[in-house]
């Protein structure tokens with residue numbers, strides 16, 4: 001029996017090995033073709049004079065500026081300043097907004113009491129509060145982490161509340177019929193059932209975190225990708241400026257893919273809507 | 276056979292919005308003065324039109340709500356809340372989508388406080404009983420409707436309740452799957468000797484499964500009649516639905532359910 005199942009397993013693995021590289025290649029081509037085209041256009045347009053190369057340098061120039069900055073470690077220090085701030089603010093928001101949202105969602109009274117104030121805060125653009133944060137917390141790290149935290153909190157909090165409220169009542173009924181304690185109900189039913197909706201909020205927060213952080217760094221900072229972009233613009237280091245912008249895109253991609261991978265891990269049980 | 280469950284003059288009312296008066300509330304009687312009992316090991320089916328209070332009655336039996344008047348006794352003790360002496364199977368499966376078939380079954384075992392090392396053997400046993408052993412690691416969305424309902428049945432049986440409460444469990448399935456599951460349920464019942472209360476709106480299903488059929492009428496929900504079904508060896512006869520006894524019983528239940536319509540029709 002065991003031998004047979006081993007054989008089946010190794011046959012399956014073999015199958016995977018022979019099929020997958022081709023499929024993977026096909027997928028890679030499909031996913032990167034438009035992207036490659038974009039870079040090609042970027043390369044050609046300034047060269048043939050379609051756009052002014054002084055303001056819009058060719059891709060190869062931007063890439064070489066990027067490479068030089070990478071070698072001189074200049075890029076890394078800005079990148080790490082930005083990613084540290086965004087992860088600190090974002091992580092803080094997750095650590096506080098999720099438990100809070102679970103509790104608020106669970107108790108109708110908390111929900112009714114807090115809903116108006118939550119709506120007010122949610123609709124206050126985080127960037128509008130930037131001057132307030134700088135006044136109160138100065139232009140150091142604290143104000144930047146605080147504004148990222150502020151911007152991330154609302155989508156996470158509101159989606160967590162919605163997630164708890166929208167748990168299928170039949171699942172609750174079914175669990176209750178098995179006479180489980182309120183704590184178990186919360187921990188074993190409400191929490192796992194809420195994860196998909198919670199993640200919608202977390203991903204929204206991830207996008208918001210970068211947006212707000214870059215803006216904050218542009219206004220008042222001595223370090224970070226946002227600061228670097230405005231700095232290079234003022235000093236007319238145009239290829240460097242584009243390199244900074246590209247780096248922000250990379251930062252965004254890293255955060256987004258990290259969250260997607262985590263989400264996939266936590267909701268493996270969900271039907272893949274693309275299948 | 277002893278008396279397992281006694282429904283003792285139970286009435287259940289809900290407070291609902293009054294459609295005649297804006298903002299006003301009124302009482303709505305979902306179940307009125309119901310009285311019947313269920314014997315130990317009996318298979319009782321309850322049939323009635325939509326909205327006659329079947330699910331309300333099952334919630335009361337499950338201890339998920341309490342009667343407005345009257346009481347329900349289980350082994351002579353008044354039902355005060357949910358308990359693992361009763362297992363419920365719902366129409367929409369109510370499986371936890373983040374747990375596999377096995378995980379769903381083990382949820383009940385955990386609720387009962389069975390030590391973890393025994394879960395595997397027990398879930399295997401019940402997966403086998405419902406014919407899903409090779410699907411143990413599938414998530415609900417990877418199972419067909421019939422399979423999901425089998426998992427739900429296995430989950431309810433696994434913590435070994437005395438009474439199985441079933442609320443139209445096969446209503447969402449196609450005819451063929453439904454018939455298969457009906458005979459499997461009979462087989463499980465004969466094997467496990469559980470007391471089963473099975474709610475349905477299908478006359479065939481009620482007659483095929485029930486030793487007795489409780490017929491309900493609506494507005495308010497009350498018992499119209501309880502009919503004995505004298506069929507023996509349901510599983511031995513492959514085409515029992517053509518058996519004259521079955522046809523006769525079916526017609527009797529049908530007439531009782533449709534009496535009111537006819538009374539209206541011919542006046």
Ligand SMILES: Nc1ncnc2c1ncn2[C@@H]1O[C@H](COP(=O)(O)OP(=O)(O)O)[C@@H](O)[C@H]1O
Nearest residue numbers: 289290291305324325326327328329330331332
């Ligand atoms: N929680 C509730 N509040 C108000 N009315 C309810 C509630 N639950 C059920 N009802 C009403 O009670 C009646 C019986 O419902 P139900 O037991 O679900 O019927 P059935 O299962 O037989 O179709 C229906 O008219 C329904 O609208």
Ligand SMILES: [Mg+2]
Nearest residue numbers: 329330331442
């Ligand atoms: Mg119902």
